Amino acid sequence: EEHLVESGGGLVQPGGSLRLSCAASGFTFSSYWMHWVRHAPGKGLVWVSFISSDGTTTRYADSVKGRLTISRDNAKNTLYLQMNSLRVEDMAVYYCARGRSGLYDMDVWGKGTTVTVSS
Amino acid sequence: QTVVTQEPSFSVSPGGTVTLTCGLSSGSVSTTYYPSWCQQTPGQPPRTLIYNTNIRSSGVPDRFSGSILGNKAALTITGAQADDESDYYCVLYMGDGSWVFGGGTKLTVL
Numbered sequence: 001e002e003h004l005v006e007s008g009g010g011l012v013q014p015g016g017s018l019r020l021s022c023a024a025s026g027f028t029f030s031s032y033w034m035h036w037v038r039h040a041p042g043k044g045l046v047w048v049s050f051i052s053s054d055g056t057t058t059r060y061a062d063s064v065k066g067r068l069t070i071s072r073d074n075a076k077n078t079l080y081l082q083m084n085s086l087r088v089e090d091m092a093v094y095y096c097a098r099g100r101s102g103l104y105d106m107d108v109w110g111k112g113t114t115v116t117v118s119s
Numbered sequence: 120q121t122v123v124t125q126e127p128s129f130s131v132s133p134g135g136t137v138t139l140t141c142g143l144s145s146g147s148v149s150t151t152y153y154p155s156w157c158q159q160t161p162g163q164p165p166r167t168l169i170y171n172t173n174i175r176s177s178g179v180p181d182r183f184s185g186s187i188l189g190n191k192a193a194l195t196i197t198g199a200q201a202d203d204e205s206d207y208y209c210v211l212y213m214g215d216g217s218w219v220f221g222g223g224t225k226l227t228v229l
Contacts, residue, residue, distance in 0.1 A: 035218070037165070044223040045157070045165060045208050050216060059216035062120070095164055104153035104212035105170035112164055 002026040002108045009113030022079040022096030030074035033099035038092035091117045125221035131199045139224045140191040141209030147190035152211040154192035160205045204228045
């Protein structure tokens with residue numbers, strides 16, 4: 001069975017940094033696109049970032065460009081999100097999701113990791 | 120900035136039928152946006168119900184169906200059940216390597 005498990009969330013001050021990880025199992029990680037999606041308290045889901053299966057193509061929502069960086073290590077079956085210059089509005093549960101090329105969907109979701117930005 | 124629009128809330132009676140829609144602030148939603156629908160209950164991760172406009176994910180009951188209605192994507196629940204009470208989000212692929220979620224619809228079954 002396919003699984004995604006996020007980790008690395010926590011409390012950070014505004015302007016600080018954090019690195020999230022997403023460990024994949026039960027499928028051939030290197031064959032799939034991956035996404036980060038976030039859910040802020042009282043708000044809706046927001047797509048954050050995408051990375052292609054080989055890691056050569058990345059895309060970001062305008063609200064995070066230049067501050068968040070997506071990457072992957074296919075040898076370790078792990079997706080990352082490096083978060084710098086964090087703002088209060090980045091506070092959310094961050095989910096990683098598997099994407100499928102040609103279908104442009106997100107078909108497997110992790111349970112999420114919580115990022116709290118507060119002084 | 121493209122905005123994906125959804126009804127903020129909707130109510131349906133048990134056993135009833137409801138259609139939630141997903142539109143664009145400018146333009147029409149078509150199959151080329153590969154619309155998907157996700158269900159999320161409080162404290163839980165999202166679950167994708169429908170992808171590529173009208174394909175049900177594995178294990179999703181056939182009372183959930185997706186379509187294009189006019190200039191919007193649509194999710195129809197036929198024979199609503201109490202545990203269908205959730206938030207429903209559409210997500211569109213914008214064709215440039217980015218995706219946009221709608222604001223979500225809070226569905227009440229009562």
